[in-house]
Amino acid sequence: MTTATQPPRPPQQPAPTASTKGLLNPLATSRHVDLRRYPASSQTGQFVERYWSVRWDVPAGETYEVQLIPHPCVNITFLPGAGGQVHGVGTRSWSRPLTGSGYVIGVKLRPGGFTAITGIAAATVTDRWVPLRDVFGPAVDDVAEEILTAPDDHSRVEFCDEFLRNRLPPADQGYQLVLDMVATMLGSRTITKVSQVAELHGCSIRSVQRLFQRYVGVGPKWVIRRYRLHDAAEMLAADDTIDATTMAVELGWFDQAHFIRDFNHVVGMTPGEYAAACAAGRDHVTRVPRASEPDE
DSSP states (O other): OOOOOOOOOOOOOOOOSSOSOOBSSHHHHTTTEEEEEEOOOTTTTTTEEEEEEEEEEOOTTOOEEEEEOOOSOOEEEEETTTEEEEEOOOSSOEEEEEOSEEEEEEEEEOTTHHHHHHOOOGGGGTTOEEEHHHHHOTTHHHHHHHHHTSSSHHHHHHHHHHHHHTTOOOOOHHHHHHHHHHHHHHHOTTOOOHHHHHHHTTOOHHHHHHHHHHHTSSOHHHHHHHHHHHHHHHHHHHOTTSOHHHHHHHTTOSSHHHHHHHHHHHHSSOHHHHHHHHHHHHTTOOOOOOOOOTTO
């Protein structure tokens, strides 16, 4: 009796390690910016959270500043005129003034994915960017040109995915554990302490700290606090009447004063000021039309 050969199973995609939160004043931003997100393939999904593209169209003579609270992820971007770049984890809010029209295609790596792929410590690029050729060599300039001259987002994403598929590292248990821990931090607002993560994953607090220092470039407490800041910004953007004191305590801050200090440090305004700005944006939003592409 013969036994049918079973086709190989595709690699299991890990749980999300970055949300779609973080864009500040999202409704007002949608007036000028068209943000699209694309999934990674089954081959690259262990290291890539997603691909993304941004198009903008700002009226002549005007400038619009996009702001976001970055995730604990390294991003690779391809921008006309700038080529390929690696952007490290940002510890403060990130902003970019936009004028005219343009686009950028990006790769959001999973937390730790940059180090797992390249062997380079993530901390070396924290709060800075470097040319992609400095990481992968000068031959990558041809890849960047190929990506930027592709006719549509789907082609650009496929080129990005192929570029990374050719550079995937062997399995790494330490990196997998980091992914599992980050997924825990992201998935529940009740996770506010490193000790909770350590207990859930059967590790010591010190072991968790060492893993994050090696792969992510920032500490586990910082990652937890960053995701809770994402939660806070989303809640404030949706409802400017929310009780900030109750929200701060629920998200793990000792009191409202500490929450206001941390929020202001990252975002550049108090929670109340941010909520008011979002409320004003909700009253004056006309979403920018999504430009069609040849294959859509």
